Amino acid sequence: MWGGWLPALGRKGARYILLIDDIWSVETWENIRNWLPHVKDSKGSKVIVTSRFQAVGAACSGRDGTDRLHTVNVLSEPKSKSLFDQGVSESQSNGSEKEKVHEEIWKYCGGLPLAIVTMAGLVACKDQSKTNDHYSKLNKLFPEQVARLTLEDVTKILDYCFNDLPADLKTCSLYLSIFPKGSKISKKRLTRRWISESFVTEKQGKSAEEVAEIYFNQLIRRKIIRPVDHSSNGNVKSFKVHDMILEYIVSKSSEENFITVVGGHWMMPTPSNKVRRLSMQSSGSKDWNSTKGMNLSQVRSLTVFGSQNGRLTFHSFNNRIIQVLDLEGWKGMKDKYLNDICKMLVLKYLSLRRTEVHEIPSKIEKLQYLETLDIRETRVEVLPRAFGQLKRLRSLLGGSKNPKKALKLPLEKNKEPMKALRVLSGIEINKDSAAIASLHQLTGLKKLAIYKLNIQEGDQLFKQLLSSIEYLSSCGLQILAINDEGSDFINKLDSMSTLPRYLVGLELSGKMEKPPKWIEDLNNLYKLTLSVTVLRTDTFQLIKNLPKLFSLTFTLTAGKDDRDIVDILEENKLLTDREIIVPPGGFESLKLLRFFATLVPRLSFAVTEEDVMPALERIDMRFQAFEGIYGIETLKSLQELHLSVGNQADEVTKFLVEELKDNANRNYLDDKYATKWPKIISD
Incomplete structure (x- = not known):
């Protein structure tokens, strides 16, 4: 593998810095060193090698007297x-x-x-x-x-x-060995798999999802995993496992024949007994044959990593016992394999995310135990009518956020409700979405995310959808996201007679005229996303007393010729003397404020004796046109201001961004003002 790119380092006049991390043996280092150019040809280039073994360090420092060994000292x-x-x-x-x-x-x-x-x-x-x-x-x-x-x-x-771990937590931690070294792991991907493997179940009145959340947080507190990314509501979105901890877990998992890892970083012995859970971490075609000689008849969980094409013969497995099939990102996944997958009659978890799948066959109705179906970022555009027969399905994940794509529901309504469904995300609703008539039957739904909505007010579906959302909100709906492409539906939400009191997350995007007034009474609301068309002073007044609001976002992507959006923003500014003013008071819990829009109008934080957004720590702004932000030095908790400027930004916008950065730099140079300005990051 080294011969493919290391010789390029020796090209005439080339200079480089090469970092080779965590070499385990002297033999490995010597194989790499043979491909490196001679020190006389390096022209000041550097090769940095790390290892946990002293013998490797000694071998690295033994050539021509030019190499140096640096021993990392322990902490005092x-x-x-x-x-x-x-x-x-x-x-x-x-x-x-x-x-x-x-x-x-x-x-x-x-x-x-x-x-x-x-x-x-x-x-x-x-x-x-x-x-x-x-x-x-x-x-x-x-x-x-x-x-x-x-x-x-x-x-x-x-x-x-x-x-020292409790038994349930031991099992959940061993499950981490499925993932490759250094990988960034989705929290939801992990917890949904725990549930599908029955490692996590309902307990003491808490749902399986709530118990999984508790276990996940325990792993963080015990430093077994470390958070990497957080979502806009402050919750952990993804995490990593320290290499040495993962090495220990993989070794322990192999000893107990809990998970078998093929390929990847870890060189584990081939199991002499039956394989229960198989993690294929090979990235090249050479390693796809490394399962030869293994007894795969008892595999109940199969995960494939790597983006390269490879041949995977499902006939090697016993379709009657596979419960988890995770093929996320595997480019070798084709539509033809779905016939074999639909024979896995006890399958609970199926992820085809980021694969080349085009169509879900009607045979999927045979998967009566299926709990999670993840077809995000695939080419699947519509679900078959048979989808409604999956009575145990808890999570349907479809569509794509970037670029925005949505999954069409079946053209016929379900005869029987899917009462187990908890998450319905990434769907499209239009005039042909007959299945929306049975939406109100999904009384267990916790999250509803409509990526595309295009129905007219006079349509029967318009009334049915409004009625369904109102009813589901009274049943415990916690997250509602609607991207209205022009049906004016989001402007009718204020007519709901029942307060959606259980909402913790609300996202309304489109040409919204004003936010629903009932938002001010959502005492559990943690995350709020509104269209930039309601970016007005009175909107801040409406929501400022929400006690738990952590994240507030104004967003809208408008086309070049979408004059309606520009006109609306101009009208908003006229209401408050051509600028949007963030008033003092309230926002006691708000830590993240974001503006993602083609145009962000002039924004000012009120300068008064009363604090403005006292807990705010970060502002994110992404735009093509920008009219300035003022008064940020008055925000006592603000740490960072992130500015993402589009490639088509005009000269005025670029000037305002540079001026903002210069003001921050000047204040940092003066100790008197050093604590008043946040760090400004732009790209």
Whole structure:
């Protein structure tokens, strides 16, 4: 594999910096080094190699006396204690004796950050009265405290923390071994799979989704996983697993024959017994044959990673027992495979996301146990009538956000309601959507996301949809998103007689004239997205007292010739002397404010003795045309202002952006004003 690109480094006059991370053996390094150009030809270029093994480091520093070995020092005692205390801050006590016990525990970690934060996660999640138990057990593991832990010692600490997990959480953590090293993992992808594997079930009056959320947060608190991305409502969207923790989990999973990993980074022995859960992490065609010789008759979960084409013979598996089939991003997935997939009669989880699938066959009605169907970012445009027969389906995920595409519902209404459905996302509703007549029967629905809506006010469907949303809102609908392409439907939502009191997320996009007045009474609302056409001072007045509002977004993508949008924005500015003013007071919980629109009008934060958006930490703006933002230095909690300027921005917009950045830089140079201006980031 190295021969494909490393020789290019030796081209005449080429300079480079090459980072090769985490080499495990001297042999591997020597194979790489043979392809590198000689030091005399490097012209000041650098190769940086990292390894956890001292022998590799010695081998890397042995050529021509020009290589240097840098040993990374462990943390000092003060830094170790500080890192540990930070990790257990939620469980710190006032007693000096417990502080002393904490000190003894972090000293066993040898100054290694991974060991420190992992142990801190364990202590943070345990009853502090049992801290002495940790101390005595660690004392048996390490009779003598050492300045530097070996790899074996770190494994002992990971083993200790893993064995402390409750049984359900152990299983959920072992499941992480399905994912490749260094991958960014979707939280919802993981939790939905937990549920499909029956690792998470309803418990003590909580739904399976709520229990999965609790388990996921426990893994974060215990430092087994770390958040990477957050959604606009502040919740974790994706996460990663530290390489060394994942290595431990993969090894443990292999020992217990819990998950079998093929290809990828980990070189695990071929199982001698039956494979239960198979993770194919190969990226090249060579490794697709590495399942030869394995007994695949008992595989109940199959996951394929890698974007390259490869041949996968479903005949090797027992279709009668496969419960999870995750082919997300696999370019080898073709329509012809769906005939075999529809024979997997106990399938619970099916993800075809980002594959080349065009059509879902009517045979899908045979999958009577299916709970999750993910066909986002595929070429599937319409669902078959047989879709309505999936009575256990909990999540239907379709369409695409960028570019905006939507999934059409069946042309006929369902005879029997899909009462198990909790998430219906990415759908299109138009005059031919007869299935909308049975929407009100989905009384268990928690999320409804309509990516495209195009019906006329006089149509029967218009009344049916409005009535259905009102009824579902009274039944517990929590997230509602509607992208109205011109039907004027979102302007009729104010006529609803029942308050959608359970909503925690609301997104209304289109040519909205004014937001529904009932928004001001949504005391549980956490995330609100409104069309930029209602970007007015009175809109801020309407929503400023929402107690839990965390994220507020104004958005709309208008075409070049969409003069209606421009006219509406001009009228909005005339209401308040040609600028939008964010008034003081309220917004006690708001931390994220976003403006995603072709044109963002002049925006000013009121300068008064009363605080304006006192908790606001970040502003995001994406636009082609921009008329300026003023008063941001008065926002006491604001940390960052992100500006994304479109390629077609005019000179006035570019000038205003540069002026804003210059003002921020000048204030940073003056200590008197250094704390008043946020960091400004633009692209």
